[in-house]
Amino acid sequence: MEKLTHFNEEGRAQMVDVSGKPETVRTAIAQSSIEVNNTIYEHISQNKVKKGDVLAVAQVAGIMAAKKTWDIIPMCHPIPLKGINFSFEWQDGKADHKQLIISASVKTVGNTGVEMEALTAVSAAALTVYDMCKAIDKGMVIGPTFLIEKTGGVSSKDYRR
Amino acid sequence: MEKLTHFNEEGRAQMVDVSGKPETVRTAIAQSSIEVNNTIYEHISQNKVKKGDVLAVAQVAGIMAAKKTWDIIPMCHPIPLKGINFSFEWQDGKADHKQLIISASVKTVGNTGVEMEALTAVSAAALTVYDMCKAIDKGMVIGPTFLIEKTGGVSSKDYRR
Amino acid sequence: MEKLTHFNEEGRAQMVDVSGKPETVRTAIAQSSIEVNNTIYEHISQNKVKKGDVLAVAQVAGIMAAKKTWDIIPMCHPIPLKGINFSFEWQDGKADHKQLIISASVKTVGNTGVEMEALTAVSAAALTVYDMCKAIDKGMVIGPTFLIEKTGGVSSKDYRR
Amino acid sequence: MEKLTHFNEEGRAQMVDVSGKPETVRTAIAQSSIEVNNTIYEHISQNKVKKGDVLAVAQVAGIMAAKKTWDIIPMCHPIPLKGINFSFEWQDGKADHKQLIISASVKTVGNTGVEMEALTAVSAAALTVYDMCKAIDKGMVIGPTFLIEKTGGVSSKDYRR
Amino acid sequence: MEKLTHFNEEGRAQMVDVSGKPETVRTAIAQSSIEVNNTIYEHISQNKVKKGDVLAVAQVAGIMAAKKTWDIIPMCHPIPLKGINFSFEWQDGKADHKQLIISASVKTVGNTGVEMEALTAVSAAALTVYDMCKAIDKGMVIGPTFLIEKTGGVSSKDYRR
């Protein structure tokens, strides 16, 4: 059975040594979503708020959060991110609701992958949408949040959901 | 139709003025979850890793993230949190999987609510579980994440899902 | 002659004790600007970049920087900001250039003023405009940056430039 | 016409992918200034405050701010800075005023330049001088702030103002 | 036997609820020290480095660290600090060594004490002295570090070592 690599011999958490892993280009794409009612959907998507753009703020939040993933997730390594990109898409949700699909792609050149950075990015973006719209309805639901794809690294085969 | 209060007259984002709202005790409870396969479940729940405790790390992560919600969510006010508490519970998931239910309760005395702090806390805790177990399986799914309950404040009636 | 209140008896820097000052509503408005050439002006102002909005990003940057003023300016007190608002205005600059006037208004209820928060907010917004447009021209000039107005507090009369 | 590289195909902000750019030594020098009245000038320059040193605090602030430029400017890449150095110089200003010229030089070995780090460093230093002297006079004016020189990188010729 | 208040009913860490404790003026004084050899002592104390001042940098570090104690110590509450002051004193150490005594006094008005802020302040200051002098000798020893005095709060009698 595989080991949880985040624990040392005393069974306590550690930040695992990745210095022996090769520096390669590594990418990860993660997805989250938030289900909102139609009122919120119209506000956001039709840009009723003149020049205002909920998604623009959410995206900035996601990019900035990705950069501090190492400060939010205790055992994550600090990684010099080389690029982050977001995309948004609306889908139908349950009755009178829409689902905003949020995906982020993150790239680095380093010893360890950027799955956590991509997952943190979409989570922060979804939380920001919630924050900016909660005056209208607090019943929004975030997620599911998951990894879509990762590339790079030699010890693990590339992952694709 | 309600307004999105996060936008100013030019339609740009702002951090809304809450100085006129009363300072009251305010609480919020949020919930997230993460679905893991049975191998991961056994590692975490049976504490096979001697003294190690994935949930202990996740909880510290959640508490620390709650305190910096204002630095992650752009339009959130900095709020002096007075208390944060977590609880974890295992439920059956889909075939060969378990669902870890994560809930956090946050309290403040202030001009504005702590919904975002509670939602950020459970999100960070779930991401931390993902990070610590991803060497075993990257197919874990986080969420749904949502607000369970909020109390305090006068302009909005208390919310209970 | 007035004393520099930031130095203690040994002549070293300190964070001065403000616990004896009254908690009042305090506001500050600061202004900065950035001079850009016409190419950059057109990109930004005509929103040629579909849905993109340099000013939206600059504004988020300014609001987030205001919240961490205490972490950027060593002797600043941490202050629970209650509201932040931005406005932007274009003016003619020198030949073939435009001046983007950036102003931010910050509000708190506390023992000490928010001048530094307002000045930090506009500075970060101007730096962000520079960053997002520097691929076109690195000759942009930021400033002058100054305080326009402050209100609140009893020991100092209100300031208006 | 050049493109604003900070926007993706949907027209939203992104942190551009720099992983294909070469790792080279890169430097940048930026300048800011602050105009102060003679009273403030004397306090600072004559070190009347025994052992106290406004410029020492400003310099520490500038160095620390440079290191967190990526956390202040949303689309900036995190860059492992290799060295930062400051210098200060007094010049005559308008009647009864002096101009403190602040310049900072920043160096890295990386995929992208350090202009923003140098500009952020001098901005934070100028704001710190303002903060430490504002008890005497709030009429100080910061800037102009601009890039003096950058070296390194292949896609852009070296820049010198 | 007293309880460890930082653990909840499940035995996991929590940030304890202090909202029921009274808002009072609270102070704490902590002390640390660093033992350095005579070469380092002369460099620091005689200010051989023209205008340079190791203690000035250490003090800024200590003040800034005190403000982010809540971000360093997981279960600490964010507290709006009202004032921080440092003092330094040289004492004889073991043969050919001097002891730099570092003390910091911290003040707030709040629901909980500032012991951790004072202890963090002196620790960061001592670490900074180490960092700035380690090119000369890496054998410096930091500490002991302890609380000297605390005042304020009703549930615990004032503490004085």
Add this chain to the structure above:
Amino acid sequence: MEKLTHFNEEGRAQMVDVSGKPETVRTAIAQSSIEVNNTIYEHISQNKVKKGDVLAVAQVAGIMAAKKTWDIIPMCHPIPLKGINFSFEWQDGKADHKQLIISASVKTVGNTGVEMEALTAVSAAALTVYDMCKAIDKGMVIGPTFLIEKTGGVSSKDYRR
């Protein structure tokens, strides 16, 4: 006599240029300790607090603090840490007291050493133990804190205490 490399020609602090130093594997091990009374010792060591684990929280705190050493110690370079590991050991202290020995080992591949990261890690862990146990006794004493060993780098021979 060796120079203090942290000061520039004007005698002010700088972050020294390390871009000419080779990128090598570098490690450092530091030690701190905290002396606690027997009541606290029993609470911590016998894990009376069901599932609770003071050392687990202290260790997470230490790892997270190591990652932000550059943000706590002003002249420290930001370094991409590759691994961090902790160990704890109890020793007899003075009458009715026990000494908790805390050591941390840190590894990077970079231009400069990780002594400060290791020293910061053990300091934060010791402060966290203090914080979590101070409700029982505020007389705990932290330290001595010192460097045990460093390896890597060519300009200085390896250090071993």
